[in-house]
Amino acid sequence: KNIIVSSGAKQALMVALQAILDPQDEVLFPAPYWVSYPDMVKLCGAIPVPVVPEDGTFTPTMEDITQNVSSYTKAIIINSPNNPSGAVYPAEFIKEIVEYTEKKGIYLIMDDIYQKLVYNGVKAANPYDYVKDFSDNSKLIVINGVSKAYAMTGFRIGWAIGNTKLIKAMANIQGHQTSGPSILLQKAAIGAINGVQSSVESLRVTLENNRRVLVNHLKAFDGVHLIEPQGTFYSFADFSAFEKDSTKLSKLLLDKVRVLTVPGVEFGMEGHLRISFCGSIKDITEGMERIKWAIDPNSPNELYIGDRKLVRDWK
Ligand SMILES: Cc1ncc(COP(=O)(O)O)c(C=O)c1O
Structure with missing residues:
Protein backbone atom coordinates (compact mmCIF):
# COMPACT_ATOMS: atom_id res chain seq x y z
CA LYS A 1 0.00 0.00 0.00
CA ASN A 2 2.97 2.31 0.48
CA ILE A 3 4.84 1.40 -2.71
CA ILE A 4 4.16 1.84 -6.41
CA VAL A 5 6.34 0.22 -9.06
CA SER A 6 6.78 2.29 -12.22
CA SER A 7 8.57 2.18 -15.56
CA GLY A 8 11.80 3.53 -14.13
CA ALA A 9 12.42 6.02 -11.35
CA LYS A 10 11.67 8.60 -14.03
CA GLN A 11 8.02 7.60 -14.27
CA ALA A 12 7.75 7.28 -10.48
CA LEU A 13 8.95 10.90 -10.17
CA MET A 14 6.71 12.21 -12.93
CA VAL A 15 3.60 10.49 -11.56
CA ALA A 16 4.39 11.68 -8.02
CA LEU A 17 4.57 15.26 -9.29
CA GLN A 18 1.34 14.83 -11.25
CA ALA A 19 -0.34 13.53 -8.10
CA ILE A 20 0.68 16.42 -5.85
CA LEU A 21 1.03 19.53 -8.02
CA ASP A 22 -1.52 22.14 -8.97
CA PRO A 23 -0.85 24.82 -11.57
CA GLN A 24 1.32 27.67 -10.17
CA ASP A 25 2.69 25.53 -7.33
CA GLU A 26 6.45 25.88 -6.88
CA VAL A 27 8.94 23.03 -6.65
CA LEU A 28 12.41 23.70 -5.22
CA PHE A 29 15.53 21.72 -6.02
CA PRO A 30 19.23 22.48 -5.52
CA ALA A 31 21.40 23.23 -8.57
CA PRO A 32 23.07 21.56 -10.27
CA TYR A 33 20.01 19.34 -10.80
CA TRP A 34 19.02 16.38 -12.92
CA VAL A 41 7.51 20.30 -13.05
CA LYS A 42 6.55 22.45 -16.07
CA LEU A 43 4.60 19.55 -17.61
CA CYS A 44 2.43 19.68 -14.47
CA GLY A 45 1.79 23.40 -15.01
CA ALA A 46 3.89 24.19 -11.96
CA ILE A 47 7.00 26.35 -11.53
CA PRO A 48 10.53 24.99 -11.07
CA VAL A 49 12.67 26.92 -8.56
CA PRO A 50 16.35 25.92 -8.82
CA VAL A 51 18.45 26.89 -5.81
CA VAL A 52 22.14 27.58 -6.44
CA PRO A 53 24.24 27.07 -3.25
CA GLU A 54 25.48 30.49 -2.21
CA ASP A 55 28.93 29.33 -1.11
CA GLY A 56 29.88 28.21 -4.66
CA THR A 57 29.90 24.50 -3.77
CA PHE A 58 27.51 21.78 -4.97
CA THR A 59 26.10 21.29 -1.47
CA PRO A 60 23.14 23.43 -0.42
CA THR A 61 22.67 24.68 3.12
CA MET A 62 19.30 24.85 4.86
CA GLU A 63 19.54 28.63 4.54
CA ASP A 64 19.80 28.31 0.73
CA ILE A 65 16.59 26.27 0.81
CA THR A 66 14.54 28.24 3.33
CA GLN A 67 15.36 31.56 1.62
CA ASN A 68 13.61 30.26 -1.49
CA VAL A 69 10.55 28.71 0.16
CA SER A 70 7.36 30.71 -0.41
CA SER A 71 3.68 30.20 0.28
CA TYR A 72 3.51 28.54 -3.17
CA THR A 73 6.16 25.91 -2.39
CA LYS A 74 4.50 22.49 -2.67
CA ALA A 75 7.56 20.24 -2.83
CA ILE A 76 11.34 20.05 -2.53
CA ILE A 77 13.30 17.51 -4.57
CA ILE A 78 16.60 16.32 -3.09
CA ASN A 79 18.92 14.15 -5.16
CA SER A 80 21.91 12.90 -3.18
CA PRO A 81 24.21 11.40 -4.44
CA ASN A 82 23.62 14.08 -7.03
CA ASN A 83 23.51 13.84 -10.80
CA PRO A 84 25.54 15.66 -12.24
CA SER A 85 27.91 16.81 -9.43
CA GLY A 86 28.39 13.51 -7.56
CA ALA A 87 27.92 15.49 -4.32
CA VAL A 88 26.64 13.52 -1.34
CA TYR A 89 24.80 15.89 0.98
CA PRO A 90 25.76 15.64 4.68
CA ALA A 91 23.52 13.58 7.01
CA GLU A 92 22.94 16.73 9.07
CA PHE A 93 21.40 18.45 6.03
CA ILE A 94 19.13 15.46 5.29
CA LYS A 95 18.05 15.41 8.95
CA GLU A 96 17.26 19.11 8.90
CA ILE A 97 15.33 19.02 5.64
CA VAL A 98 13.27 16.00 6.75
CA GLU A 99 12.39 17.84 9.98
CA TYR A 100 11.76 21.16 8.20
CA THR A 101 9.43 19.72 5.53
CA GLU A 102 7.55 17.68 8.17
CA LYS A 103 7.02 20.82 10.22
CA LYS A 104 5.99 22.95 7.21
CA GLY A 105 3.81 20.28 5.56
CA ILE A 106 5.81 20.48 2.30
CA TYR A 107 6.38 17.37 0.21
CA LEU A 108 9.97 16.10 0.31
CA ILE A 109 10.88 13.99 -2.70
CA MET A 110 14.12 12.12 -2.12
CA ASP A 111 15.55 10.87 -5.40
CA ASP A 112 17.84 8.17 -3.97
CA ILE A 113 18.61 6.41 -7.25
CA TYR A 114 22.44 6.62 -6.73
CA GLN A 115 22.29 5.75 -3.01
CA LYS A 116 24.55 2.68 -3.31
CA LEU A 117 27.15 4.22 -5.63
CA VAL A 118 29.31 6.07 -3.08
CA TYR A 119 33.09 6.09 -2.68
CA ASN A 120 35.96 6.23 -0.21
CA GLY A 121 33.84 5.39 2.82
CA VAL A 122 31.22 8.13 2.20
CA LYS A 123 27.63 7.09 3.01
CA ALA A 124 24.37 8.52 1.67
CA ALA A 125 22.04 9.38 4.57
CA ASN A 126 18.75 7.49 4.87
CA PRO A 127 15.87 9.98 5.28
CA TYR A 128 13.81 7.45 7.27
CA ASP A 129 16.39 7.69 10.09
CA TYR A 130 15.02 11.18 10.79
CA VAL A 131 11.29 10.78 10.13
CA LYS A 132 8.97 11.35 13.10
CA ASP A 133 5.66 11.08 11.27
CA PHE A 134 5.14 7.63 9.76
CA SER A 135 1.37 8.20 9.51
CA ASP A 136 -0.70 8.81 6.39
CA ASN A 137 0.02 12.52 6.86
CA SER A 138 3.65 11.93 5.91
CA LYS A 139 4.75 14.00 2.93
CA LEU A 140 7.99 12.14 2.35
CA ILE A 141 8.27 10.42 -1.03
CA VAL A 142 11.34 8.23 -1.63
CA ILE A 143 12.25 7.31 -5.20
CA ASN A 144 14.59 4.50 -6.21
CA GLY A 145 15.05 1.82 -8.87
CA VAL A 146 17.34 -0.80 -10.39
CA SER A 147 18.82 1.33 -13.20
CA LYS A 148 22.02 2.40 -11.49
CA ALA A 149 23.11 -0.01 -8.74
CA TYR A 150 22.16 -3.08 -10.78
CA ALA A 151 23.04 -1.56 -14.18
CA MET A 152 19.52 -2.51 -15.33
CA THR A 153 18.62 0.81 -16.99
CA GLY A 154 16.88 -0.80 -19.96
CA PHE A 155 14.63 -2.88 -17.70
CA ARG A 156 12.77 0.32 -16.77
CA ILE A 157 11.89 -0.59 -13.19
CA GLY A 158 11.73 2.04 -10.44
CA TRP A 159 9.46 2.79 -7.52
CA ALA A 160 8.10 5.38 -5.14
CA ILE A 161 7.42 4.96 -1.42
CA GLY A 162 4.87 7.28 0.18
CA ASN A 163 1.69 7.55 2.19
CA THR A 164 -1.18 5.26 1.16
CA LYS A 165 -3.42 8.06 -0.17
CA LEU A 166 -0.66 9.40 -2.37
CA ILE A 167 0.29 5.95 -3.67
CA LYS A 168 -3.38 5.29 -4.50
CA ALA A 169 -3.57 8.56 -6.47
CA MET A 170 -0.32 7.70 -8.25
CA ALA A 171 -1.63 4.22 -9.15
CA ASN A 172 -4.73 5.86 -10.60
CA ILE A 173 -2.72 8.26 -12.77
CA GLN A 174 -0.19 5.63 -13.85
CA GLY A 175 -3.01 3.19 -14.60
CA HIS A 176 -4.31 5.59 -17.23
CA GLN A 177 -0.85 6.27 -18.65
CA THR A 178 1.01 2.99 -18.99
CA SER A 179 -0.65 0.56 -16.50
CA GLY A 180 1.94 -1.41 -14.51
CA PRO A 181 5.43 -2.16 -15.77
CA SER A 182 5.91 -5.54 -17.47
CA ILE A 183 5.60 -8.44 -15.03
CA LEU A 184 8.68 -10.10 -16.55
CA LEU A 185 10.81 -7.04 -15.84
CA GLN A 186 9.38 -6.75 -12.32
CA LYS A 187 10.42 -10.38 -11.71
CA ALA A 188 13.91 -9.60 -13.02
CA ALA A 189 14.13 -6.60 -10.65
CA ILE A 190 12.99 -8.78 -7.72
CA GLY A 191 15.73 -11.24 -8.70
CA ALA A 192 18.29 -8.43 -8.58
CA ILE A 193 17.11 -7.02 -5.24
CA ASN A 194 16.79 -10.39 -3.47
CA GLY A 195 19.74 -12.07 -5.18
CA VAL A 196 23.42 -12.15 -4.27
CA GLN A 197 24.49 -8.52 -3.84
CA SER A 198 28.17 -8.98 -4.73
CA SER A 199 27.55 -7.50 -8.21
CA VAL A 200 26.61 -4.16 -6.62
CA GLU A 201 29.84 -4.05 -4.61
CA SER A 202 31.86 -5.12 -7.61
CA LEU A 203 30.30 -2.33 -9.73
CA ARG A 204 30.95 0.14 -6.92
CA VAL A 205 34.62 -0.88 -6.60
CA THR A 206 35.11 -0.64 -10.39
CA LEU A 207 33.56 2.83 -10.41
CA GLU A 208 35.62 3.88 -7.38
CA ASN A 209 38.75 3.00 -9.35
CA ASN A 210 37.50 4.76 -12.52
CA ARG A 211 36.66 7.81 -10.43
CA ARG A 212 40.21 8.00 -9.08
CA VAL A 213 41.64 7.94 -12.61
CA LEU A 214 39.28 10.63 -13.93
CA VAL A 215 39.73 12.86 -10.86
CA ASN A 216 43.54 12.64 -11.23
CA HIS A 217 43.29 13.69 -14.88
CA LEU A 218 40.97 16.59 -14.08
CA LYS A 219 43.08 17.79 -11.15
CA ALA A 220 46.22 17.76 -13.29
CA PHE A 221 44.43 19.81 -15.97
CA ASP A 222 45.57 23.44 -15.53
CA GLY A 223 42.63 25.83 -15.63
CA VAL A 224 39.97 23.20 -14.81
CA HIS A 225 38.32 23.50 -11.40
CA LEU A 226 36.88 20.34 -9.87
CA ILE A 227 34.91 19.62 -6.72
CA GLU A 228 35.50 15.89 -6.44
CA PRO A 229 32.44 13.65 -6.82
CA GLN A 230 31.72 11.40 -3.82
CA GLY A 231 29.05 9.30 -5.50
CA THR A 232 27.23 8.53 -8.82
CA PHE A 233 29.37 7.96 -11.93
CA TYR A 234 29.76 11.57 -12.98
CA SER A 235 32.18 14.41 -12.46
CA PHE A 236 31.13 18.02 -12.99
CA ALA A 237 34.16 20.19 -13.65
CA ASP A 238 34.34 23.91 -14.35
CA PHE A 239 35.86 24.52 -17.79
CA SER A 240 34.88 28.19 -17.98
CA ALA A 241 38.54 29.29 -18.06
CA PHE A 242 38.64 27.77 -21.55
CA GLU A 243 35.07 28.43 -22.74
CA LYS A 244 32.14 29.95 -20.88
CA ASP A 245 29.50 28.52 -23.22
CA SER A 246 29.26 24.85 -22.18
CA THR A 247 27.05 23.90 -25.16
CA LYS A 248 29.64 25.26 -27.56
CA LEU A 249 32.47 23.46 -25.76
CA SER A 250 30.58 20.16 -25.56
CA LYS A 251 29.77 20.36 -29.27
CA LEU A 252 33.40 21.13 -30.15
CA LEU A 253 34.59 18.06 -28.21
CA LEU A 254 32.05 15.83 -29.91
CA ASP A 255 32.66 17.19 -33.41
CA LYS A 256 36.43 17.44 -33.30
CA VAL A 257 37.62 14.61 -31.05
CA ARG A 258 34.53 12.39 -30.67
CA VAL A 259 34.27 12.76 -26.88
CA LEU A 260 30.78 12.94 -25.42
CA THR A 261 30.21 15.30 -22.48
CA VAL A 262 26.99 16.98 -21.34
CA PRO A 263 26.91 20.81 -21.14
CA GLY A 264 26.56 22.14 -17.60
CA VAL A 265 23.88 24.63 -18.66
CA GLU A 266 21.44 21.69 -18.95
CA PHE A 267 21.92 21.07 -15.22
CA GLY A 268 21.58 24.73 -14.31
CA MET A 269 25.33 25.56 -14.13
CA GLU A 270 26.92 27.19 -17.14
CA GLY A 271 30.66 26.79 -17.74
CA HIS A 272 30.74 23.19 -16.49
CA LEU A 273 30.88 19.84 -18.31
CA ARG A 274 29.51 16.55 -17.00
CA ILE A 275 32.00 13.79 -17.73
CA SER A 276 31.04 10.21 -16.95
CA PHE A 277 33.43 7.68 -15.43
CA CYS A 278 31.30 4.69 -16.41
CA GLY A 279 33.51 3.42 -19.21
CA SER A 280 36.83 1.56 -19.06
CA ILE A 281 40.00 3.14 -17.63
CA LYS A 282 41.43 3.03 -21.15
CA ASP A 283 38.48 5.03 -22.53
CA ILE A 284 38.57 7.52 -19.65
CA THR A 285 42.30 8.12 -20.17
CA GLU A 286 41.93 8.38 -23.95
CA GLY A 287 38.91 10.70 -23.59
CA MET A 288 40.75 13.03 -21.21
CA GLU A 289 43.82 13.12 -23.47
CA ARG A 290 41.63 14.11 -26.41
CA ILE A 291 39.85 16.82 -24.39
CA LYS A 292 43.19 18.24 -23.29
CA TRP A 293 44.51 18.20 -26.83
CA ALA A 294 41.38 19.89 -28.18
CA ILE A 295 41.23 22.79 -25.73
CA ASP A 296 44.69 23.34 -24.32
CA PRO A 297 46.38 26.00 -26.52
CA ASN A 298 49.80 24.64 -25.48
CA SER A 299 49.20 21.16 -26.88
CA PRO A 300 50.88 20.05 -30.15
CA ASN A 301 49.12 20.82 -33.39
CA GLU A 302 48.56 17.17 -34.35
CA LEU A 303 46.97 14.16 -32.65
CA TYR A 304 46.64 10.57 -33.81
CA ILE A 305 43.46 8.64 -33.03
CA GLY A 306 44.45 5.16 -34.17
CA ASP A 307 45.99 5.84 -37.57
CA ARG A 308 43.81 8.91 -38.14
CA LYS A 309 45.73 12.17 -37.96
CA LEU A 310 43.88 15.16 -36.53
CA VAL A 311 45.15 18.66 -37.11
CA ARG A 312 44.01 21.44 -34.85
CA ASP A 313 42.36 24.00 -37.11
CA TRP A 314 40.51 25.85 -34.34
CA LYS A 315 41.40 28.07 -31.40
C1 LIG B 1 18.88 11.73 -10.66
C2 LIG B 1 18.15 10.72 -11.47
N1 LIG B 1 16.90 10.39 -11.11
C3 LIG B 1 16.19 9.49 -11.82
C4 LIG B 1 16.73 8.87 -12.94
C5 LIG B 1 15.86 7.92 -13.70
O1 LIG B 1 16.22 6.59 -13.57
P1 LIG B 1 15.40 5.44 -14.28
O2 LIG B 1 16.29 4.84 -15.30
O3 LIG B 1 15.07 4.45 -13.17
O4 LIG B 1 14.17 6.01 -14.87
C6 LIG B 1 18.02 9.19 -13.35
C7 LIG B 1 18.60 8.60 -14.56
O5 LIG B 1 19.47 9.13 -15.22
C8 LIG B 1 18.76 10.13 -12.59
O6 LIG B 1 20.01 10.48 -12.94
Whole structure:
Protein backbone atom coordinates (compact mmCIF):
# COMPACT_ATOMS: atom_id res chain seq x y z
CA LYS A 1 0.00 0.00 0.00
CA ASN A 2 2.97 2.31 0.48
CA ILE A 3 4.84 1.40 -2.71
CA ILE A 4 4.16 1.84 -6.41
CA VAL A 5 6.34 0.22 -9.06
CA SER A 6 6.78 2.29 -12.22
CA SER A 7 8.57 2.18 -15.56
CA GLY A 8 11.80 3.53 -14.13
CA ALA A 9 12.42 6.02 -11.35
CA LYS A 10 11.67 8.60 -14.03
CA GLN A 11 8.02 7.60 -14.27
CA ALA A 12 7.75 7.28 -10.48
CA LEU A 13 8.95 10.90 -10.17
CA MET A 14 6.71 12.21 -12.93
CA VAL A 15 3.60 10.49 -11.56
CA ALA A 16 4.39 11.68 -8.02
CA LEU A 17 4.57 15.26 -9.29
CA GLN A 18 1.34 14.83 -11.25
CA ALA A 19 -0.34 13.53 -8.10
CA ILE A 20 0.68 16.42 -5.85
CA LEU A 21 1.03 19.53 -8.02
CA ASP A 22 -1.52 22.14 -8.97
CA PRO A 23 -0.85 24.82 -11.57
CA GLN A 24 1.32 27.67 -10.17
CA ASP A 25 2.69 25.53 -7.33
CA GLU A 26 6.45 25.88 -6.88
CA VAL A 27 8.94 23.03 -6.65
CA LEU A 28 12.41 23.70 -5.22
CA PHE A 29 15.53 21.72 -6.02
CA PRO A 30 19.23 22.48 -5.52
CA ALA A 31 21.40 23.23 -8.57
CA PRO A 32 23.07 21.56 -10.27
CA TYR A 33 20.01 19.34 -10.80
CA TRP A 34 19.02 16.38 -12.92
CA VAL A 35 17.94 17.69 -16.34
CA SER A 36 14.41 16.28 -16.15
CA TYR A 37 13.26 18.06 -12.96
CA PRO A 38 12.44 21.47 -14.49
CA ASP A 39 10.57 19.98 -17.44
CA MET A 40 8.67 17.48 -15.31
CA VAL A 41 7.51 20.30 -13.05
CA LYS A 42 6.55 22.45 -16.07
CA LEU A 43 4.60 19.55 -17.61
CA CYS A 44 2.43 19.68 -14.47
CA GLY A 45 1.79 23.40 -15.01
CA ALA A 46 3.89 24.19 -11.96
CA ILE A 47 7.00 26.35 -11.53
CA PRO A 48 10.53 24.99 -11.07
CA VAL A 49 12.67 26.92 -8.56
CA PRO A 50 16.35 25.92 -8.82
CA VAL A 51 18.45 26.89 -5.81
CA VAL A 52 22.14 27.58 -6.44
CA PRO A 53 24.24 27.07 -3.25
CA GLU A 54 25.48 30.49 -2.21
CA ASP A 55 28.93 29.33 -1.11
CA GLY A 56 29.88 28.21 -4.66
CA THR A 57 29.90 24.50 -3.77
CA PHE A 58 27.51 21.78 -4.97
CA THR A 59 26.10 21.29 -1.47
CA PRO A 60 23.14 23.43 -0.42
CA THR A 61 22.67 24.68 3.12
CA MET A 62 19.30 24.85 4.86
CA GLU A 63 19.54 28.63 4.54
CA ASP A 64 19.80 28.31 0.73
CA ILE A 65 16.59 26.27 0.81
CA THR A 66 14.54 28.24 3.33
CA GLN A 67 15.36 31.56 1.62
CA ASN A 68 13.61 30.26 -1.49
CA VAL A 69 10.55 28.71 0.16
CA SER A 70 7.36 30.71 -0.41
CA SER A 71 3.68 30.20 0.28
CA TYR A 72 3.51 28.54 -3.17
CA THR A 73 6.16 25.91 -2.39
CA LYS A 74 4.50 22.49 -2.67
CA ALA A 75 7.56 20.24 -2.83
CA ILE A 76 11.34 20.05 -2.53
CA ILE A 77 13.30 17.51 -4.57
CA ILE A 78 16.60 16.32 -3.09
CA ASN A 79 18.92 14.15 -5.16
CA SER A 80 21.91 12.90 -3.18
CA PRO A 81 24.21 11.40 -4.44
CA ASN A 82 23.62 14.08 -7.03
CA ASN A 83 23.51 13.84 -10.80
CA PRO A 84 25.54 15.66 -12.24
CA SER A 85 27.91 16.81 -9.43
CA GLY A 86 28.39 13.51 -7.56
CA ALA A 87 27.92 15.49 -4.32
CA VAL A 88 26.64 13.52 -1.34
CA TYR A 89 24.80 15.89 0.98
CA PRO A 90 25.76 15.64 4.68
CA ALA A 91 23.52 13.58 7.01
CA GLU A 92 22.94 16.73 9.07
CA PHE A 93 21.40 18.45 6.03
CA ILE A 94 19.13 15.46 5.29
CA LYS A 95 18.05 15.41 8.95
CA GLU A 96 17.26 19.11 8.90
CA ILE A 97 15.33 19.02 5.64
CA VAL A 98 13.27 16.00 6.75
CA GLU A 99 12.39 17.84 9.98
CA TYR A 100 11.76 21.16 8.20
CA THR A 101 9.43 19.72 5.53
CA GLU A 102 7.55 17.68 8.17
CA LYS A 103 7.02 20.82 10.22
CA LYS A 104 5.99 22.95 7.21
CA GLY A 105 3.81 20.28 5.56
CA ILE A 106 5.81 20.48 2.30
CA TYR A 107 6.38 17.37 0.21
CA LEU A 108 9.97 16.10 0.31
CA ILE A 109 10.88 13.99 -2.70
CA MET A 110 14.12 12.12 -2.12
CA ASP A 111 15.55 10.87 -5.40
CA ASP A 112 17.84 8.17 -3.97
CA ILE A 113 18.61 6.41 -7.25
CA TYR A 114 22.44 6.62 -6.73
CA GLN A 115 22.29 5.75 -3.01
CA LYS A 116 24.55 2.68 -3.31
CA LEU A 117 27.15 4.22 -5.63
CA VAL A 118 29.31 6.07 -3.08
CA TYR A 119 33.09 6.09 -2.68
CA ASN A 120 35.96 6.23 -0.21
CA GLY A 121 33.84 5.39 2.82
CA VAL A 122 31.22 8.13 2.20
CA LYS A 123 27.63 7.09 3.01
CA ALA A 124 24.37 8.52 1.67
CA ALA A 125 22.04 9.38 4.57
CA ASN A 126 18.75 7.49 4.87
CA PRO A 127 15.87 9.98 5.28
CA TYR A 128 13.81 7.45 7.27
CA ASP A 129 16.39 7.69 10.09
CA TYR A 130 15.02 11.18 10.79
CA VAL A 131 11.29 10.78 10.13
CA LYS A 132 8.97 11.35 13.10
CA ASP A 133 5.66 11.08 11.27
CA PHE A 134 5.14 7.63 9.76
CA SER A 135 1.37 8.20 9.51
CA ASP A 136 -0.70 8.81 6.39
CA ASN A 137 0.02 12.52 6.86
CA SER A 138 3.65 11.93 5.91
CA LYS A 139 4.75 14.00 2.93
CA LEU A 140 7.99 12.14 2.35
CA ILE A 141 8.27 10.42 -1.03
CA VAL A 142 11.34 8.23 -1.63
CA ILE A 143 12.25 7.31 -5.20
CA ASN A 144 14.59 4.50 -6.21
CA GLY A 145 15.05 1.82 -8.87
CA VAL A 146 17.34 -0.80 -10.39
CA SER A 147 18.82 1.33 -13.20
CA LYS A 148 22.02 2.40 -11.49
CA ALA A 149 23.11 -0.01 -8.74
CA TYR A 150 22.16 -3.08 -10.78
CA ALA A 151 23.04 -1.56 -14.18
CA MET A 152 19.52 -2.51 -15.33
CA THR A 153 18.62 0.81 -16.99
CA GLY A 154 16.88 -0.80 -19.96
CA PHE A 155 14.63 -2.88 -17.70
CA ARG A 156 12.77 0.32 -16.77
CA ILE A 157 11.89 -0.59 -13.19
CA GLY A 158 11.73 2.04 -10.44
CA TRP A 159 9.46 2.79 -7.52
CA ALA A 160 8.10 5.38 -5.14
CA ILE A 161 7.42 4.96 -1.42
CA GLY A 162 4.87 7.28 0.18
CA ASN A 163 1.69 7.55 2.19
CA THR A 164 -1.18 5.26 1.16
CA LYS A 165 -3.42 8.06 -0.17
CA LEU A 166 -0.66 9.40 -2.37
CA ILE A 167 0.29 5.95 -3.67
CA LYS A 168 -3.38 5.29 -4.50
CA ALA A 169 -3.57 8.56 -6.47
CA MET A 170 -0.32 7.70 -8.25
CA ALA A 171 -1.63 4.22 -9.15
CA ASN A 172 -4.73 5.86 -10.60
CA ILE A 173 -2.72 8.26 -12.77
CA GLN A 174 -0.19 5.63 -13.85
CA GLY A 175 -3.01 3.19 -14.60
CA HIS A 176 -4.31 5.59 -17.23
CA GLN A 177 -0.85 6.27 -18.65
CA THR A 178 1.01 2.99 -18.99
CA SER A 179 -0.65 0.56 -16.50
CA GLY A 180 1.94 -1.41 -14.51
CA PRO A 181 5.43 -2.16 -15.77
CA SER A 182 5.91 -5.54 -17.47
CA ILE A 183 5.60 -8.44 -15.03
CA LEU A 184 8.68 -10.10 -16.55
CA LEU A 185 10.81 -7.04 -15.84
CA GLN A 186 9.38 -6.75 -12.32
CA LYS A 187 10.42 -10.38 -11.71
CA ALA A 188 13.91 -9.60 -13.02
CA ALA A 189 14.13 -6.60 -10.65
CA ILE A 190 12.99 -8.78 -7.72
CA GLY A 191 15.73 -11.24 -8.70
CA ALA A 192 18.29 -8.43 -8.58
CA ILE A 193 17.11 -7.02 -5.24
CA ASN A 194 16.79 -10.39 -3.47
CA GLY A 195 19.74 -12.07 -5.18
CA VAL A 196 23.42 -12.15 -4.27
CA GLN A 197 24.49 -8.52 -3.84
CA SER A 198 28.17 -8.98 -4.73
CA SER A 199 27.55 -7.50 -8.21
CA VAL A 200 26.61 -4.16 -6.62
CA GLU A 201 29.84 -4.05 -4.61
CA SER A 202 31.86 -5.12 -7.61
CA LEU A 203 30.30 -2.33 -9.73
CA ARG A 204 30.95 0.14 -6.92
CA VAL A 205 34.62 -0.88 -6.60
CA THR A 206 35.11 -0.64 -10.39
CA LEU A 207 33.56 2.83 -10.41
CA GLU A 208 35.62 3.88 -7.38
CA ASN A 209 38.75 3.00 -9.35
CA ASN A 210 37.50 4.76 -12.52
CA ARG A 211 36.66 7.81 -10.43
CA ARG A 212 40.21 8.00 -9.08
CA VAL A 213 41.64 7.94 -12.61
CA LEU A 214 39.28 10.63 -13.93
CA VAL A 215 39.73 12.86 -10.86
CA ASN A 216 43.54 12.64 -11.23
CA HIS A 217 43.29 13.69 -14.88
CA LEU A 218 40.97 16.59 -14.08
CA LYS A 219 43.08 17.79 -11.15
CA ALA A 220 46.22 17.76 -13.29
CA PHE A 221 44.43 19.81 -15.97
CA ASP A 222 45.57 23.44 -15.53
CA GLY A 223 42.63 25.83 -15.63
CA VAL A 224 39.97 23.20 -14.81
CA HIS A 225 38.32 23.50 -11.40
CA LEU A 226 36.88 20.34 -9.87
CA ILE A 227 34.91 19.62 -6.72
CA GLU A 228 35.50 15.89 -6.44
CA PRO A 229 32.44 13.65 -6.82
CA GLN A 230 31.72 11.40 -3.82
CA GLY A 231 29.05 9.30 -5.50
CA THR A 232 27.23 8.53 -8.82
CA PHE A 233 29.37 7.96 -11.93
CA TYR A 234 29.76 11.57 -12.98
CA SER A 235 32.18 14.41 -12.46
CA PHE A 236 31.13 18.02 -12.99
CA ALA A 237 34.16 20.19 -13.65
CA ASP A 238 34.34 23.91 -14.35
CA PHE A 239 35.86 24.52 -17.79
CA SER A 240 34.88 28.19 -17.98
CA ALA A 241 38.54 29.29 -18.06
CA PHE A 242 38.64 27.77 -21.55
CA GLU A 243 35.07 28.43 -22.74
CA LYS A 244 32.14 29.95 -20.88
CA ASP A 245 29.50 28.52 -23.22
CA SER A 246 29.26 24.85 -22.18
CA THR A 247 27.05 23.90 -25.16
CA LYS A 248 29.64 25.26 -27.56
CA LEU A 249 32.47 23.46 -25.76
CA SER A 250 30.58 20.16 -25.56
CA LYS A 251 29.77 20.36 -29.27
CA LEU A 252 33.40 21.13 -30.15
CA LEU A 253 34.59 18.06 -28.21
CA LEU A 254 32.05 15.83 -29.91
CA ASP A 255 32.66 17.19 -33.41
CA LYS A 256 36.43 17.44 -33.30
CA VAL A 257 37.62 14.61 -31.05
CA ARG A 258 34.53 12.39 -30.67
CA VAL A 259 34.27 12.76 -26.88
CA LEU A 260 30.78 12.94 -25.42
CA THR A 261 30.21 15.30 -22.48
CA VAL A 262 26.99 16.98 -21.34
CA PRO A 263 26.91 20.81 -21.14
CA GLY A 264 26.56 22.14 -17.60
CA VAL A 265 23.88 24.63 -18.66
CA GLU A 266 21.44 21.69 -18.95
CA PHE A 267 21.92 21.07 -15.22
CA GLY A 268 21.58 24.73 -14.31
CA MET A 269 25.33 25.56 -14.13
CA GLU A 270 26.92 27.19 -17.14
CA GLY A 271 30.66 26.79 -17.74
CA HIS A 272 30.74 23.19 -16.49
CA LEU A 273 30.88 19.84 -18.31
CA ARG A 274 29.51 16.55 -17.00
CA ILE A 275 32.00 13.79 -17.73
CA SER A 276 31.04 10.21 -16.95
CA PHE A 277 33.43 7.68 -15.43
CA CYS A 278 31.30 4.69 -16.41
CA GLY A 279 33.51 3.42 -19.21
CA SER A 280 36.83 1.56 -19.06
CA ILE A 281 40.00 3.14 -17.63
CA LYS A 282 41.43 3.03 -21.15
CA ASP A 283 38.48 5.03 -22.53
CA ILE A 284 38.57 7.52 -19.65
CA THR A 285 42.30 8.12 -20.17
CA GLU A 286 41.93 8.38 -23.95
CA GLY A 287 38.91 10.70 -23.59
CA MET A 288 40.75 13.03 -21.21
CA GLU A 289 43.82 13.12 -23.47
CA ARG A 290 41.63 14.11 -26.41
CA ILE A 291 39.85 16.82 -24.39
CA LYS A 292 43.19 18.24 -23.29
CA TRP A 293 44.51 18.20 -26.83
CA ALA A 294 41.38 19.89 -28.18
CA ILE A 295 41.23 22.79 -25.73
CA ASP A 296 44.69 23.34 -24.32
CA PRO A 297 46.38 26.00 -26.52
CA ASN A 298 49.80 24.64 -25.48
CA SER A 299 49.20 21.16 -26.88
CA PRO A 300 50.88 20.05 -30.15
CA ASN A 301 49.12 20.82 -33.39
CA GLU A 302 48.56 17.17 -34.35
CA LEU A 303 46.97 14.16 -32.65
CA TYR A 304 46.64 10.57 -33.81
CA ILE A 305 43.46 8.64 -33.03
CA GLY A 306 44.45 5.16 -34.17
CA ASP A 307 45.99 5.84 -37.57
CA ARG A 308 43.81 8.91 -38.14
CA LYS A 309 45.73 12.17 -37.96
CA LEU A 310 43.88 15.16 -36.53
CA VAL A 311 45.15 18.66 -37.11
CA ARG A 312 44.01 21.44 -34.85
CA ASP A 313 42.36 24.00 -37.11
CA TRP A 314 40.51 25.85 -34.34
CA LYS A 315 41.40 28.07 -31.40
C1 LIG B 1 18.88 11.73 -10.66
C2 LIG B 1 18.15 10.72 -11.47
N1 LIG B 1 16.90 10.39 -11.11
C3 LIG B 1 16.19 9.49 -11.82
C4 LIG B 1 16.73 8.87 -12.94
C5 LIG B 1 15.86 7.92 -13.70
O1 LIG B 1 16.22 6.59 -13.57
P1 LIG B 1 15.40 5.44 -14.28
O2 LIG B 1 16.29 4.84 -15.30
O3 LIG B 1 15.07 4.45 -13.17
O4 LIG B 1 14.17 6.01 -14.87
C6 LIG B 1 18.02 9.19 -13.35
C7 LIG B 1 18.60 8.60 -14.56
O5 LIG B 1 19.47 9.13 -15.22
C8 LIG B 1 18.76 10.13 -12.59
O6 LIG B 1 20.01 10.48 -12.94
